Amino acid sequence: MVNEVLLSVRELLPMIAERADKVDESRRVSEQVIRELGDAGMFAMLQPKRYGGAECNPVHFYETVRAISGVCGSTGWLASVLGVHPWHLALFDDRAQRDVWGHDNSVLLSSAYAPVGRLTPVDGGYRLSGDWHFSSGCEHASWALLGAMVVGTEGKPVDFLTVLVPRSDYRIHDVWDVVGMRGTASNEITVDDCFVPDYRTKRNFETAQLRGAGQKVNRGPLYRLPFATIFTTAVTAPGVGVVAGCYERFLTVMRERVRLSLGGGRFVEDQFAQVSVARASSEIDAAILQMDRNVRELWELAVAGEELPMALRLRVRRDQVRATERALDAIDLLFKTAGASSLSRGNAIERAWRDAHAGSVHVANEPERALALFGRGAFGLPVEDNLV
Template identity: 30%
Template sequence: MAARRPQADPEPPTPGPATGEDLVERARALQPWLRAQAERGEAERAVPPAVVDALADAGVFRLLTPRRLGGQETGLRTLMEVSEVLGEADGSTAWTAVSVAVTNRLACCFPDRAQDEVFGADPHARVTGATAPTGIGRRVPGGWTVTGRWSHNSAAPYATWAVLGALLWDGDGTATFRALVLVPAAELVREDTWHAVGMKGTARHTLIARDVMVPDHRVLSLPVAAGAAGPSSGGPDDLPPTLPLGLAPMLSPCLVGPLLGLGNAALATVREAATHGPPPFAVHGVRADAVGVQIQLAEAALQLRTARLHAYDAVDRIDRGFVDHTERARVRAQAGHAAQHVLTAVDTLLNVHGADAFADTDPLQRMWRDAGIAARHAGLVPTVGYEVYGKALLGIEEPVGLVI
């Protein structure tokens, strides 16, 4: 049976942009329904279409999109708050929301003509993408023909466009530069390759291009998008301004939002269960009476609090505007640090809950699996973030990655 969407209130004839509080409350209102859809998303390995429609209607995918293109043009704090609330209901839904919202924003870094192609006729456009330059583009009149395979494209079944990384070769076959190319999803082949133990509903499929024509106005230098170079280096000279701090410093903290929500949900689940039934092989009437349970719950809550403080400090720094290289490096490190604190908290909560947590019918095991996958995204690997930050603190100017 198809999932029934909650009925949204009709919008006024000429609605203005919603406030951050409004957008968070829209997400919170969806929580009970999203929880009910979570198992279906796992079984079908994609969040249900009705969930995608509900997120679109709530304006979630357009959180970072400029208002001139029909977006909300919020800061990253609002995206973090919304994704945290969604993550409390379902990790895959929250991850889908963040992935599309961020990649939609990335599409807005292309020239105006490309932006209008994506959003002009469809303000609800959904952009997926994989920025690793695993494709090859060859120069042809007016643009490039691109061929390649890109894995891990979140929400791929519902995407209308894709931003993909490629190495572009000039006509003589010698000069190259790393770029992002913007391609209609209809021109790509999609393979269902996402078979993972967690975040099952994110549908992170593989996209394939075979000699797809990409005009010049839909090409963006990857170093420029990453914030590692000015618009005149590494590619065409007429590129538009890019993200304030580059792709990686923006992306990494945004990925923590779903994790915070998963941690909150795990804590709420274990707290509720602790008031029912005794701990195994103990004299206490209920788990909540055991000092060991009380201590572990406090530890987990403080781990989550630490993660939240780091995550929101990071996005607040970005929202305030330009920061120097050391602060950018700290933002990257804080994201991975926060993710690790969430993992530690969830593991502690599993210890409190015991073996029952791993029953198929217990939602805690899904939260654990989802958090384990999310925290290991390339943008959240803690050792990379620590290396970036440590080098910055020591004044060592040595690149660590393509988009850091």
């Protein structure tokens, strides 16, 4: 099947590439770029057809994310995280979906899933308060998905929920001034004692068990896939795309380079540079091929209405974190091989190196936890974790 959104997005890539420096300097992706990506269908790829979305094969979504990230890491990150939230909203009660998309199905959502919020049960729902860091693209969004703990009568956490909150109920603090992915504007969100109706909440345990109110109305295969596949891959895909794009620019630039030291000569004739290119390209290919294979296998099982085996779900997480590690190995190799020219502030290799490393520190890219879970499964030990 042709990825129609990717065809449309490719027409935008020269413009996005031209603005990459400004995005990095200003710490913002422009409203125009977000609007044009929306017009191209980027943010509706994983949205239910019932609300104007494409409900497409997620492999196409990640492919499109990588293409955007290849010319601007920050824009690709926002395309991915803002684009994945419609999928998560589709798992909520249909009343929550109507609240968001009932009048405008192009509305965007941001997130901050760390369970730092405090939920106190009241009639019909909860009172919510908290401060959340790192809500990427929150200034482009009208709603936020926030992680919170339900506090029992003894003041201790008794459940972990994701809650849906409208823009009118939270404040945004502009604090995002960092070394990489600078244009994602991953700012802080504060909620001071707002009411959240029960239907705008989702138990994380139920999400991990692939069940909930949303699947009763959104019956397509896309919504039978694990959060730990769809969201974590959305966090990894931008970094892999950044490095893949940098690799192509590296080849273009270095073909014309002449060494001024180490005996001179054309850079492309250096055997060590040739070996570095081979290693870097292999790491990039391995990352992409494994991620796409795994997501495609899950998709095909969901389309067929078959059970998603735990061994495959664990493999998805294994290869997802390894994809980030492979991308970092590749960008580090390219950065080092390019020599001192990599150090110039604002050049494509330097920015890609910063963006890839910045994206890698997201908790979804933490390798040890995911790899240990795979190891437990491989040894036949029980695996109980919401991020599988």
